[in-house]
Amino acid sequence: MPAPSLQSLADVAGGAVTRLQRLVQPPPPGFPPGPAGDQSVGMLGGPLEFISRLRRQHGQVVGLLLGGERVVLLSEPAAAKQVLVEQADVFVKAGTAFFPGSSLTGNGLLVSDGEVWRAQRRMANPAFRKAAVDNYADEMVAATQDLLDGPWAAAAAAAASSSQGGSSRGQQQQQQQRPAGSSSSLPAGVRDVYADFNQLTLNITLAALFGLKDSSSYSSSDASSSSSGSKLTNSETAARVVSAVERAFTYFAARGATAMVVPEWVPTPDNVAFKEAVQQLDDLVYGIIDARQAENRQQQQQQQGVDPSSSSSSSSRTDLLQALLDSTDEAGRPMAKTALRDELMTLLVAGQETSAILLGWAAALLAHHPKVQAAAAAEVAAVLGSSSSSSSASAADVGRLALLTAVVLEALRLYSPAYMVGRCANRDVQLAGGYTLPAGTTVLVSPYLLHREPSRWRNPALFKPERWLPLLTGQQQQQQGAAAAAGSSGVCPMHEQQQETSGGEAQANGSSSSSSEGSSSSSGCPMHQQSSSSTSTTTSSSYNFMSLLRDLGPNGAYLPFGGGPRNCIGTGFAMTEAVLVLAMMLQRFELQPVSPAAGFPRPKPMLTLRPEAVPLRLLRRRPQQQQQQQQQQQVAAQPKPMLTLRPEAVPLRLLRRRPQQQQQQQQQQQQVETAQKVA
Numbered sequence: 001m002p003a004p005s006l007q008s009l010a011d012v013a014g015g016a017v018t019r020l021q022r023l024v025q026p027p028p029p030g031f032p033p034g035p036a037g038d039q040s041v042g043m044l045g046g047p048l049e050f051i052s053r054l055r056r057q058h059g060q061v062v063g064l065l066l067g068g069e070r071v072v073l074l075s076e077p078a079a080a081k082q083v084l085v086e087q088a089d090v091f092v093k094a095g096t097a098f099f100p101g102s103s104l105t106g107n108g109l110l111v112s113d114g115e116v117w118r119a120q121r122r123m124a125n126p127a128f129r130k131a132a133v134d135n136y137a138d139e140m141v142a143a144t145q146d147l148l149d150g151p152w153a154a155a156a157a158a159a160a161s162s163s164q165g166g167s168s169r170g171q172q173q174q175q176q177q178r179p180a181g182s183s184s185s186l187p188a189g190v191r192d193v194y195a196d197f198n199q200l201t202l203n204i205t206l207a208a209l210f211g212l213k214d215s216s217s218y219s220s221s222d223a224s225s226s227s228s229g230s231k232l233t234n235s236e237t238a239a240r241v242v243s244a245v246e247r248a249f250t251y252f253a254a255r256g257a258t259a260m261v262v263p264e265w266v267p268t269p270d271n272v273a274f275k276e277a278v279q280q281l282d283d284l285v286y287g288i289i290d291a292r293q294a295e296n297r298q299q300q301q302q303q304q305g306v307d308p309s310s311s312s313s314s315s316s317r318t319d320l321l322q323a324l325l326d327s328t329d330e331a332g333r334p335m336a337k338t339a340l341r342d343e344l345m346t347l348l349v350a351g352q353e354t355s356a357i358l359l360g361w362a363a364a365l366l367a368h369h370p371k372v373q374a375a376a377a378a379e380v381a382a383v384l385g386s387s388s389s390s391s392s393a394s395a396a397d398v399g400r401l402a403l404l405t406a407v408v409l410e411a412l413r414l415y416s417p418a419y420m421v422g423r424c425a426n427r428d429v430q431l432a433g434g435y436t437l438p439a440g441t442t443v444l445v446s447p448y449l450l451h452r453e454p455s456r457w458r459n460p461a462l463f464k465p466e467r468w469l470p471l472l473t474g475q476q477q478q479q480q481g482a483a484a485a486a487g488s489s490g491v492c493p494m495h496e497q498q499q500e501t502s503g504g505e506a507q508a509n510g511s512s513s514s515s516s517e518g519s520s521s522s523s524g525c526p527m528h529q530q531s532s533s534s535t536s537t538t539t540s541s542s543y544n545f546m547s548l549l550r551d552l553g554p555n556g557a558y559l560p561f562g563g564g565p566r567n568c569i570g571t572g573f574a575m576t577e578a579v580l581v582l583a584m585m586l587q588r589f590e591l592q593p594v595s596p597a598a599g600f601p602r603p604k605p606m607l608t609l610r611p612e613a614v615p616l617r618l619l620r621r622r623p624q625q626q627q628q629q630q631q632q633q634q635v636a637a638q639p640k641p642m643l644t645l646r647p648e649a650v651p652l653r654l655l656r657r658r659p660q661q662q663q664q665q666q667q668q669q670q671q672v673e674t675a676q677k678v679a
C-alpha cells in the first residue's frame with residue numbers, strides 16, 4: 001500500500017468531520033424520506049433483511065445515512081433505469097461509498113470512469129463477443145469434465161457402495177478428492193458443490209481468458225504438495241486464490257457499511273489481512289503475465305532462429321491476455337504492467353466468484369425442486385444424449401436447452417449474485433419521483449429487491465423457471481425470422497404479444513413480462529412450453545443474452561448483470577458457462593438434498609450474495625432412466641400436451657382472428673389493460 005501523503009491525511013480528516021456533521025444535520029431538502037439516524041448497524045447485522053425491511057417500511061426510494069454517507073436505496077424501476085441507463089454519465093462509479101475503489105482491482109474496467117473506462121471496454125470487448133465466447137466453450141466443457149469424472153464420480157461411487165454396505169474404496173477416493181476449501185466432514189456421496197464450483201470457475205477463467213490449462217487441478221497429489229505454487233492452477237493455488245477473494249470481499253462488505261472511516265493504509269488487523277489477500281492474488285496475476293511474456297520472447301527467438309530478418313512478435317495465442325499484451329495506446333506504447341495487472345485482476349475477481357455463486361444457487365434450486373430437475377434432465381438427455389453416450393456439450397447446445405436456460409435466469413432472479421449495484425451522483429440531480437439528490441449521494445440500486453418486486457413479478461418468491469420460456473422461445477423464433485410461425489394456429493396470443501414487443505421500448509415497460517406471467521393461473525402457457533421443447537430438439541439458434549437483458553430486462557425489473565453502458569461484459573460468458581456446466585452435470589448426476597429434512601442453503605451476503613455452502617448428495621443417473629426421459633421429451637415435442645412440467649389448468653381467452661390492423665389495436669389495448677391490472 002502506498003504511504004499516506006499529507007493531502008490524503010487531510011482528506012481523511014475532512015471526510016470524517018463531514019460524516020460526523022451529517023449525523024446531526026437534517027437531510028437536504030427534497031432528499032427521499034427514510035429511517036432516522038445512521039443505519040450502519042442494521043446493514044452490518046444482515047444486509048438482505050435490512051434492505052427488505054427498508055422497502056417494506058419506507059417504499060421503493062429510501063433515503064438514509066450509512067456510515068455517515070448520504071445513501072439512496074432504489075427498487076423503483078423507473079428511477080433505477082434513470083440511474084443505470086439514462087443518466088449513466090451523471091451516476092458514476094467514482095465516489096460510490098459502498099463499493100470503494102481499492103488496491104484490489106486498481107483502476108480496472110469495473111471501477112474506472114469516463115474516457116479511461118471507454119478505452120478499457122473497447123479493448124476488452126472483442127474477447128467477450130459471441131464468437132469468442134463460443135470458442136471458450138471447449139475450455140468450459142473440459143474443466144467441467146475433469147470435475148465430474150473425478151471427484152463427483154468418486155462421490156457417487158462412494159454413495160452407491162455405502163448404500164450397498166460395500167467397502168469404502170469409493171469413499172477413500174472421495175476423501176482424496178476433496179475440493180479446495182471443502183470440509184472433510186461430509187457424509188459419503190455428499191459434496192459441497194459450491195466449493196467445487198469455486199474451483200471450477202477459477203479453472204475456466206484461467207484457461208479461457210488467460211490460456212492457463214492444468215487438468216491436474218483436482219488430483220489428490222497436488223493437494224498434499226506444500227510447494228509455493230509452481231503450477232498456477234493446482235488445487236493448492238486454487239484454494240489460496242478462492243480464499244484470498246473471499247477475504248477481500250469480506251473486508252469490502254465490512255468497509256462498505258462503515259464507509260471507509262479507516263483508510264486502507266492504516267495497519268489495522270483487517271487492513272493487514274486484506275493486504276495479504278491482495279498480495280496473494282498479485283502473485284498469481286503477475287505470475288501469469290511474466291509466464292506469458294517469457295513464452296512470447298521464446299517464440300520470438302525461435303521465429304528469428306528460422307528467419308533472422310523477422311522482427312515479428314506475434315504470438316500463437318488468441319486469448320484475452322494476449323489481446324491486452326498486444327494492445328497499444330495512440331502513441332503506440334504497450335500497456336503498463338500495472339494497468340495490465342488491474343485488468344486481469346478485475347476479470348478474475350468479477351468473473352470467477354459470481355459464476356460460482358450462480359452455479360451454487362442453481363444446483364441447490366434443482367436439488368430442492370425435483371420435478372424441475374427431472375424436466376431439465378430430460379431436456380438435456382434429448383439434446384446431449386444419455387450419460388452413457390460419448391457426446392459432449394458444445395456452445396451450439398445452449399440454444400437448444402431452453403428450460404435449463406430458464407432455470408439459470410430464474411436462479412439469477414431469486415439469488416442475484418450482485419444484490420446491490422452502486423453509483424455516485426457527480427452533480428446535484430433530480431431523481432424520478434420528484435426527489436433531489438445532492439452531488440456525492442451514493443445510490444444503491446438493488447437487483448435483489450427489484451427481482452422480488454410484487455408489482456412486476458407474479459409469485460415473486462417462488463422458483464418458476466417456466467416464466468422465462470415465452471421470452472426465450474420468442475427471441476429464438478425472431479432470430480430465425482419465423483414471423484410466419486407466429487401466425488400459425490399453434491401460438492397463443494400472449495406469445496404473439498411477446499414477439500411484437502421484444503424489439504422495442506415496450507419490452508422494457510413491464511407489460512410484456514407481466515402479461516406473460518399473468519394470463520394463466522398456473523405455471524405458464526403450455527404452448528410456450530411446448531414450443532420450447534420442440535425448439536430444444538429441432539433448432540440451434542443461440543440466445544443473445546445481452547439483447548435479451550438489455551436496459552433493465554424484459555419487464556424493466558431484471559438486472560442480474562447490471563444495466564446500461566456499464567452492464568456486465570461477461571454476460572454471454574457467464575450464461576454459456578452456467579448452461580453448459582449444469583447440462584453436463586444433469587446428464588450424469590442427479591442432485592439431492594443431503595436428507596429429506598435438509599433446509600435450503602442460507603445466503604451469506606457480502607459484497608456478493610453467496611450461499612454459505614451447498615452440500616448435496618450426488619447420484620449417478622442411470623442410462624435406462626435417461627432413455628425413458630428422453631423418449632418422454634421426444635413425445636412432448638409432438639403436438640400433444642405431454643410435458644413433464646405440466647400446468648395445472650390452461651384458462652385461455654379464445655379470440656376470432658381479425659384483419660391485421662384490428663388485431664394490433666386489440667393487442668395494444670390488452671397490454672394497457674394488463675399494465676393497469678399489474679399496477
Ligand code: HEM
Binds near residue numbers: 348
Ligand atoms: C453470474 C455471473 C456474473 C454476474 C451475476 C455478474 C454481474 C455483474 C454486474 C451486476 C455488473 C455491473 C456492475 C455495476 O453496474 O456496477 C458486472 C460488471 C462487470 N462484470 Fe460481471 N457478472 C458475472 C460474470 C462475469 C464474468 C464471467 C466476467 C468476466 C470474465 C465479468 C466481468 C465483468 C466486468 C469486467 C464488469 C465491469 C463492466 C464495465 O463496467 O464496463 N462478469 N457484472
